Amino acid sequence: MRLILASASPARLGVLRGAGIEPVVRVSGVDEDALTAKLTGATPVELVTALAAAKADAVATGIAAEHPDAVVVGCDSMLHIGGELAGKPGCADVALRRWQAMAGGTGELITGHTVVRLDRGVRTAAASGAQSTVIRFSTPTAEEIGAYVGTGEPLQVAGAFTLDGRGGWFVDGIDGDPSSVIGISLPLTRRLLAEVGVPVVSLWS
Numbered sequence: 664m665r666l667i668l669a670s671a672s673p674a675r676l677g678v679l680r681g682a683g684i685e686p687v688v689r690v691s692g693v694d695e696d697a698l699t700a701k702l703t704g705a706t707p708v709e710l711v712t713a714l715a716a717a718k719a720d721a722v723a724t725g726i727a728a729e730h731p732d733a734v735v736v737g738c739d740s741m742l743h744i745g746g747e748l749a750g751k752p753g754c755a756d757v758a759l760r761r762w763q764a765m766a767g768g769t770g771e772l773i774t775g776h777t778v779v780r781l782d783r784g785v786r787t788a789a790a791s792g793a794q795s796t797v798i799r800f801s802t803p804t805a806e807e808i809g810a811y812v813g814t815g816e817p818l819q820v821a822g823a824f825t826l827d828g829r830g831g832w833f834v835d836g837i838d839g840d841p842s843s844v845i846g847i848s849l850p851l852t853r854r855l856l857a858e859v860g861v862p863v864v865s866l867w868s
Contacts, residue, residue, distance in 0.1 A: 665730050666866050669722035669737040674820075674827060675846040682842075682849055683867040689726055691718035691737065695750070707743045708793045711775030714739035716791055719777040723786060731784035734861050737777045738847050742798070742822025744770030752823045758812045761823040766833075767802040771795050772822060774843045776851055780859040790858035794848040796839030798822075803833045 719737030824830035
């Protein structure tokens with residue numbers, strides 16, 4: 664039984680490796696923007712969970728022949744702040760505006776998770792859930808915000824910040840699961856794996 668990580672995120676890969684699992688990495692190719700546009704009435708939790716499920720399902724379909732006995736884990740994170748959901752900024756201007764808006768405030772980082780189990784290439788079980796963590800942002804100076812955005816780090820991460828990188832300098836604290844903020848909740852993933860009949864310890868390297 665192998666764990667397949669349906670994500671290109673180096674942060675998620677690092678969390679799993681640090682926790683004793685060496686996953687097989689496969690990128691789903693899911694068009695997140697297109698799927699989000701279709702889910703206009705979804706709550707934040709429903710949206711990130713639907714995105715996570717789409718990624719896991721896509722990878723499970725493509726990986727069955729190569730890894731017939733596996734669990735596929737898909738995740739998606741967004742920051743809920745000011746009544747809006749913020750995904751990856753994608754460009755420096757958006758990241759700069761986000762940091763100017765969220766400095767000194769709080770937001771809720773929501774990460775959706777889906778686990779799909781394959782036995783002999785056949786999907787036999789699936790489980791989904793979401794983890795929410797409150798982020799308390801510092802108040803960096805304009806120079807610090809500009810320098811951080813200039814590193815490029817916040818452009819391709821949910822909410823334009825990281826907890827385990829340079830962004831950690833500008834987070835005063837969190838209330839909840841730190842691994843979920845990095846990209847994959849270890850406690851929630853363990854529970855979802857148990858729901859599909861796979862003890863997490865059986866996946867340890």
